[in-house]
Structures are given as structure tokens and as C-alpha cells.
Amino acid sequence: MESRQDIWLWLVQRGTAFILALFVLIHFITIVLTVGKGLSADAIVARVSGNLLFLTYYGLFAVSAALHGAIGARNFLREISQAGRAIDLFSLLLCLTLLWLGLRAVFGLYGLAA
Numbered sequence: 208m209e210s211r212q213d214i215w216l217w218l219v220q221r222g223t224a225f226i227l228a229l230f231v232l233i234h235f236i237t238i239v240l241t242v243g244k245g246l247s248a249d250a251i252v253a254r255v256s257g258n259l260l261f262l263t264y265y266g267l268f269a270v271s272a273a274l275h276g277a278i279g280a281r282n283f284l285r286e287i288s289q290a291g292r293a294i295d296l297f298s299l300l301l302c303l304t305l306l307w308l309g310l311r312a313v314f315g316l317y318g319l320a321a
Contacts, residue, residue, distance in 0.1 A: 216278050223275035230268045252316065262317050269309025277302030 209217075241251050255261040281298035288294060 216281070219274055220278045220282075223271040223278075226267065226271040227275055230264065230271070233264075234268075256317055262313065265313045265316070266310065269313050270306065273302050273305035273309055276305055 246254075277298045280301055281294055284290070284294045284297070
């Protein structure tokens with residue numbers, strides 16, 4: 208029988224999968240449209256770096272990727288191992304590391320990094 212935690216993790220995994228699919232599609236369309244107009248990476252960064260909408264978009268992207276990846280790693284490791292709580296701890300540390308790296312990149316792009 209599934210625990211309440213497993214049910215919540217399943218829901219978060221599916222929710223972040225939806226967000227990531229949508230955001231990756233938006234990201235690819237944006238890249239195709241901007242590169243097609245001849246904009247360089249530097250020009251694109253200059254355009255989005257002051258935009259609060261893009262900050263929110265990339266922040267949500269980073270959070271979704273961290274949650275989705277860590278939960279996926281947890282599920283995979285639970286299928287091949289019986290380590291139990293060690294897997295949960297590893298997954299939590301992985302999630303926090305991915306969050307830190309992703310949000311650091313987003314905040315750095317927007318000049319908000321410490």
C-alpha cells in the first residue's frame with residue numbers, strides 16, 4: 208500500500224512533468240523565433256535580464272526541474288535498492304543541490320545573486 212508521502216510525491220512528479228513539458232516547449236519556440244531574427248545569445252540575455260516575467264518563468268522552471276529530477280532519482284533508486292531512508296536523504300540533498308544551482312543561475316542572470 209502506498210503511503211501518503213508516496214501519493215504526494217507522485218502528484219508533484221506529475222505536476223512538475225506538465226510544467227516542464229509546457230516550459231520546454233515555450234523555451235524552444237522562443238529560441239527559434241529569436242535566433243531566426245538574428246539575435247545573438249548576448250542580445251537575448253540583455254533583453255530578458257530585466258523582465259520580471261522571465262525571472263518568474265525561469266525560476267519556476269528551475270524549481271520544477273529540481274523537484275522532478277530528485278523525485279525521479281528517488282523512485283529509480285527505490286526500485287533497485289532497499290536502502291530506504293538513505294535514499295530519501297540522498298534525494299532531499301539532490302533536490303536542495305539542484306534548487307541551489309538552478310536558482311543561483313536564474314538570480315545570476317538577473318543580477319540578484321549575492
